[in-house]
Amino acid sequence: MLPKEDAPAVVKVTGLEKSYGPVKALCGIDFEVPAGSVLGFLGPNGAGKTTAIKIITGYLTADAGKVEVCGLDAAEHALEVKQRFGYLPENNPLYLDMRVSDFLQFTAHAFSLRGAAAKQAIERAVLQTGLQSVFRRGIGQCSKGFRQRVGLAQALLHDPELLILDEPTNGLDPLQVVEMRHLIRELGKTKTIIITSHVLPEIEALADRVVLIHHGRKVADGPLAGIACNGHGSCVARVTFRCTDCNLDGLLDQAEATLLETRPSPFSDPSICSALIEVEGSEGLARVAQAAADRGVDLIELAPQSGTLESLFQNLPPGSEL
Amino acid sequence: MRSLLIAKREFFSTFDAPTGYVVLGLFPALAAVLFFLTGPYFALDEASLRPFFASMPWLLVMLAPAITMRLWAEERRSGTEELLLTYPFRLRDLVIGKFLGAWAVFALGLLCTIGVPFTAAAMGDLDWGPVIGGYFSVLLLAGASLAIGLFLSSITDNQIVAYLLGAAVLMGFNLIGVAASAEAMPEEFARLFLMLDFGNHFHAITRGVLDLGHASFYLAIMVFFLAANGVVLERRRVR
Numbered sequence: 001m002l003p004k005e006d007a008p009a010v011v012k013v014t015g016l017e018k019s020y021g022p023v024k025a026l027c028g029i030d031f032e033v034p035a036g037s038v039l040g041f042l043g044p045n046g047a048g049k050t051t052a053i054k055i056i057t058g059y060l061t062a063d064a065g066k067v068e069v070c071g072l073d074a075a076e077h078a079l080e081v082k083q084r085f086g087y088l089p090e091n092n093p094l095y096l097d098m099r100v101s102d103f104l105q106f107t108a109h110a111f112s113l114r115g116a117a118a119k120q121a122i123e124r125a126v127l128q129t130g131l132q133s134v135f136r137r138g139i140g141q142c143s144k145g146f147r148q149r150v151g152l153a154q155a156l157l158h159d160p161e162l163l164i165l166d167e168p169t170n171g172l173d174p175l176q177v178v179e180m181r182h183l184i185r186e187l188g189k190t191k192t193i194i195i196t197s198h199v200l201p202e203i204e205a206l207a208d209r210v211v212l213i214h215h216g217r218k219v220a221d222g223p224l225a226g227i228a229c230n231g232h233g234s235c236v237a238r239v240t241f242r243c244t245d246c247n248l249d250g251l252l253d254q255a256e257a258t259l260l261e262t263r264p265s266p267f268s269d270p271s272i273c274s275a276l277i278e279v280e281g282s283e284g285l286a287r288v289a290q291a292a293a294d295r296g297v298d299l300i301e302l303a304p305q306s307g308t309l310e311s312l313f314q315n316l317p318p319g320s321e322l
Numbered sequence: 323m324r325s326l327l328i329a330k331r332e333f334f335s336t337f338d339a340p341t342g343y344v345v346l347g348l349f350p351a352l353a354a355v356l357f358f359l360t361g362p363y364f365a366l367d368e369a370s371l372r373p374f375f376a377s378m379p380w381l382l383v384m385l386a387p388a389i390t391m392r393l394w395a396e397e398r399r400s401g402t403e404e405l406l407l408t409y410p411f412r413l414r415d416l417v418i419g420k421f422l423g424a425w426a427v428f429a430l431g432l433l434c435t436i437g438v439p440f441t442a443a444a445m446g447d448l449d450w451g452p453v454i455g456g457y458f459s460v461l462l463l464a465g466a467s468l469a470i471g472l473f474l475s476s477i478t479d480n481q482i483v484a485y486l487l488g489a490a491v492l493m494g495f496n497l498i499g500v501a502a503s504a505e506a507m508p509e510e511f512a513r514l515f516l517m518l519d520f521g522n523h524f525h526a527i528t529r530g531v532l533d534l535g536h537a538s539f540y541l542a543i544m545v546f547f548l549a550a551n552g553v554v555l556e557r558r559r560v561r
């Protein structure tokens with residue numbers, strides 16, 4: 001299998017622009033989603049995430065720009081493109097008057113699956129999303145967690161190459177969030193996924209690439225680790241190392257890093273120390289690694305931490321709420 | 323074929339809501355009551371269903387918007403419109419499918435009035451030709467009324483607003499001929515108003531003469547409002 005960075009793009013967005021009257025929602029964003037990757041589409045509320053998703057799915061048209069899905073122009077080949085993706089819209093709209101089984105049957109027919117193919121597709125989607133216990137129940141009688149699974153099942157039904165999930169854990173309780181993330185992580189092993197969220201830990205837990213947009217413009221794009229420390233201000237990292245007589249202050253001074261707090265060692269070995277440090281971008285991380293090597297310190301771990309995307313958002317221009 | 327999938331869904335989902343019982347229960351009952359109890363049936367001393375069909379345009383003013391009010395408005399309010407429009411359907415599949423679903427619902431309700439002509443036939447010598455023509459014209463009138471209701475449902479996300487708009491517009495189409503008879507009305511307008519009057523075309527067909535001109539009028543209204551419905555949906559994508 002091709003490394004994700006070199007894999008062909010399943011989605012290619014070029015110069016996408018959209019205005020709602022005088023309000024410019026998207027100001028020419030470009031990005032690609034390589035095959036097999038899970039792309040986190042991040043941004044504060046009102047940044048333009050959902051507008052971009054609605055254009056990719058064909059629900060809205062763009063004022064300018066182009067969307068290609070699996071090499072097909074989404075505007076010219078709308079029906080073919082719609083066969084290639086599964087979509088879970090924000091707030092998970094469903095026909096509450098239908099039974100789960102009838103709704104999935106309707107969706108299967110909508111995607112031109114008939115007879116045995118439809119039956120097989122429904123069985124697979126029900127199994128994947130764990131809907132067996134509510135299969136004959138009315139959707140309106142299902143819990144929010146199950147409804148979210150129904151939404152995911154309809155998106156998965158025709159076994160699409162691409163899954164587009166707009167805020168998939170919105171409104172779920174913590175246990176349901178964990179279940180939904182587990183499901184998405186499993187799906188990410190075999191499918192290309194675009195997932196939007198403004199919940200940063202969610203993106204960190206699920207995505208391997210991130211596109212960050214703000215006021216309709218792309219402000220960052222790349223692998224998650226790179227985004228976390230890409231020069232947009234400081235970033236927090238956990239450093240774990242082994243040494244018997246460490247001069248941590250000296251090491252950090254050399255690397256121009258700041259000690260935030262020492263952490264209990266994750267190992268029982270007393271010679272292993274751990275700390276949270278603040279460094280300037282990915283260059284800062286490289287300097288820490290260099291300083292450790294210069295001083296003969298065994299570096300066990302040097303990793304950007306949860307919270308780094310928060311700091312990225314905080315470094316964005318004011319005028320938006322998270 | 324794709325339209326039939328949508329039509330089927332709409333047909334069955336109507337009977338998950340009170341609208342279904344209104345169409346299957348209240349409508350036939352009201353039509354029968356109006357005919358046998360309040361109409362001039364017994365006074366006429368003849369087995370004719372003309373008064374029965376004469377009540378249909380007004381029953382449809384109430385009934386057609388009741389069937390169509392939720393078709394787009396509810397999709398929009400609940401967000402399921404986004405699902406439908408991102409499934410691989412053409413807009414025309416969706417519009418025609420919803421229309422056919424609504425038309426089938428009405429046709430089933432109309433079928434439930436079949437007891438009326440059979441009762442009339444049992445009580446006297448009924449000429450079945452005008453009855454069949456009458457049912458045919460009711461279906462055409464209903465098609466035009468439902469197409470208007472469906473279009474009006476697409477411009478709002480509120481079912482009540484869709485219903486009131488539908489009833490008002492249909493009432494307008496049934497009364498516009500009256501305006502044509504006003505003395506001060508210029509002749510060109512009077513002709514136009516008479517041409518648009520639903521009752522004018524309807525009563526011509528129910529008289530038993532199958533005139534393609536009158537039937538074409540209803541078909542043209544259907545095509546116009548279904549196309550307008552498609553334009554509304556397409557415009558909303560651009561917004």
